[in-house]
Amino acid sequence: MKQATIIGAGLVGSLWAVYLAKEGYKVNVYERRPDMRKANISAGKSINLATSYRGWKALDAVGIGDEIRKIAIPMYGRTMHPLKGDTNYQPYGINDQAIYSVSRGEINAKLMDLSEQNPHVKIFFNEECVNVDLEKGTSYFKNTQTGALSEVTADVVFATDGAFSAARYNAMQKLDRFSYSQNYIEDGYREILLPANADGSYKLEKNTLHIWPRGRFMLIALPNFDGSFTCTLFMPFDGHEHCFNKLTSRDKVENFFKEVFPDFFAMMPNVADAWEDHPLSSLAIIRCYPWYHGxxxxxxxxxHATVPFFxxxxxCGFEDCTVMWELMKKYNEDWKKIGEEYQVLRKPNGDAVQDLSVNNYLVMRNKVADPEFLLLQKIERRFSELYPDSYFPLYTMVSFTDIEYKTALEKGNSQENTIRELIKKHSINSDTEMHKIDEIIHQHMKQNVLIS
Ligand SMILES: Cc1cc2nc3c(=O)[nH]c(=O)nc-3n(C[C@H](O)[C@H](O)[C@H](O)COP(=O)(O)OP(=O)(O)OC[C@H]3O[C@@H](n4cnc5c(N)ncnc54)[C@H](O)[C@@H]3O)c2cc1C
Incomplete structure (x- = not known):
């Protein structure tokens, strides 16, 4: 039987095990941490993740999407909480398109369960990869509890051991002409749990992603099933009026929330007590190439580790599985051919998703409250309502289609420029009547400039 090694039973490794086992591989997965389904450990990093079209496509391809849907809450748009005044709701798409809030721990545990339903998948816990022989396909492990060393050789090895991959660091990075960059952004994040009301109900509208955009920083909240919200504050570490390094006491935290997130503070006056419940974490973009050797x-x-703002x-990691699987079929499991094409196809998309993520931070923390951007979005939305089959806003392309990320990025930029030109040319403003905007759009589409 063909043997595969997967290093890391995180989100991508656990899903990829399902794919490989379905294709008849004996799959051994090695995970550094204890089994999160037995030990009471957090899944690390953020507690909630938004799943969108590409994720569902990858899960559905191996018939497990519906199992994951059971633990997912739809969010149909973003609700913006300004410093003063009423909240503003912006739908993500048309026809009730939604992204879905899932708990990282729950989806990871479920993916492990689903992979192990196939008797050919075995997950070994507390096994830390310390090196890989790229040519031989031999992976080396150290047991984190006993210190015992072991090695295993397989026909093919998949390193899904996350942003700080040991396989990449200890093996790939030793190759001649291996390119690598790691860039931390100025900002970090800290999570805060906004508990449910005493009767278990939600303190905020459930089916939406809440954002408190404040220019240089922002707070977001994603719903959980128990009525709580997982909130994340993204903010510079230092060097700004509001930054993590200034929030050094309970009083400072409390005053900060009172001043910049008053409606949130009203819901959670004890926020300062919860401040230390989760650590302050950093965010990096990691680029490298090649993604395949031996x-x-x-x-x-x-x-392709990225910042989380899109x-x-x-x-994207789940989409790696879809693409790898398609290539497996195309090349009849000739791993050399698969590896070569996989990296050529995926690297530009990995770069694009990183660029998109950085750009979207600016959108979320600043532009969603900017009247010029809101006008742009209103026109863009109208384009897609009038021409739903030929015009896709950037957010739609990224979250509700599998148009390649690099194409979405290019098209999104060009569409935004076109709308800016139309606004200028026709002096459109927030008071312009919708029928006039419609005329401008129809006229423009007749000239075919924006048709995708
Ligand atoms: C704050 C935040 C919010 C995010 N929100 C979203 C979101 O809303 N939507 C979205 O799509 N993405 C989101 N992401 C990104 C998402 O978390 C990652 O892209 C995803 O976890 C990548 O999955 P992975 O399996 O590649 O890596 P990981 O999930 O990091 O899994 C890697 C696994 O490998 C194990 N491991 C590490 N080293 C070794 C070793 N040496 N030996 C053996 N095992 C090892 C780890 O323990 C872990 O289990 C967010 C990220 C952050 C930080």
Missing amino acids: KVMLMGDAA GQGMN
């Missing part, structure tokens, strides 16, 4: 492939964050890191 018998080893990098997938998921090990290949909610696409996991979705």
Whole structure:
């Protein structure tokens, strides 16, 4: 029987095990941490993730989408909470398109369960990969509890051991002409749990992603099943009027929330007590190439770790599985051919998802409250309502289609420029009547400029 090694039973590794086992491989998965289904450990990093079209496509391809849907809450749009005044709701798409909030721990545990339903998948816990022989396909492990060393050789090895991949660091990075960059952004994040009301009901509208955009920083909230929201504050570490390094006491935290998120503070006056419940974490973009050498492939964050502002890191990693699987069929499991094409196809998309993620931080923390951007969005939305089959806003392309990320990025930029030109040319403003905007759009589409 063909043997595959997967390093890391995170989100991508656990899903990829399902795919490989379905294709008749004996799959051994090695995970550094204890089994999160037995030990009471957090799944690390953020507690909630938004799953969108590419993620569902990858899950549905192996028939497990519906199992995951049971633990997912739809969010149909974003609700913006300004400093003063009423909230503003912006739907994500048309026809009730939604992204879905899932708990990282729950989806990871479920994916492990689903992979192990196939008797050919075995997950070994507390096994830390310490090196890989790329040519031989031999992976080396150290047991984190006993210190015992072991090695295993397989026909093919997949490194899905996350942003700080040991397989990449200890093996790939030793190759001549291996390119690598790791860039931390200025901002970090801290999570805060907004509990449910005493009767278990939600303190905020459930089916939406809440954002408190404040220019240089922002707070977001995603719903959980128990009525709580997982909130994340993204903010510079230092060097700004509001930054993490200034919030050094309970009083400072409390005053900060009172001043900049008054409606949130009203819901959670004890926020300062919860401040230390989760650590302050940093965010990095990691680029590298090649993603394939000898018998080893990098997938998921090990290949293209990004910042979380488009909610696409996991979705992109899941899409790696879809693409790898299609190539397996195309090349009849000739791993050399698969690896070569996989990296050529996916690397530009990994780069694009990173660029999109950085750009979307600006959108979320600043532009969603900017009247010029809101006008742009209103026109863009109208384009897609009038021409639903030929005009896709950037957010739609990224979150509700599998148009390649690099194409979405290029088209999105060009569409935004076109709408800016139309606004200028026709002096459109927030008071312009919709029928006039419609005329401008029809006229423009007749000239075919924006048809995708
Ligand atoms: C704050 C935040 C919010 C996010 N929100 C979203 C979102 O809304 N939507 C979205 O799509 N993405 C989101 N992401 C990105 C998403 O978390 C990652 O893209 C995703 O976890 C990548 O999956 P992975 O399996 O490649 O890596 P991981 O999930 O990091 O899994 C790697 C696994 O490998 C194991 N491991 C590590 N080293 C070793 C070793 N040496 N030996 C053996 N095992 C090892 C780890 O323990 C882990 O289990 C977010 C990320 C952050 C930080």
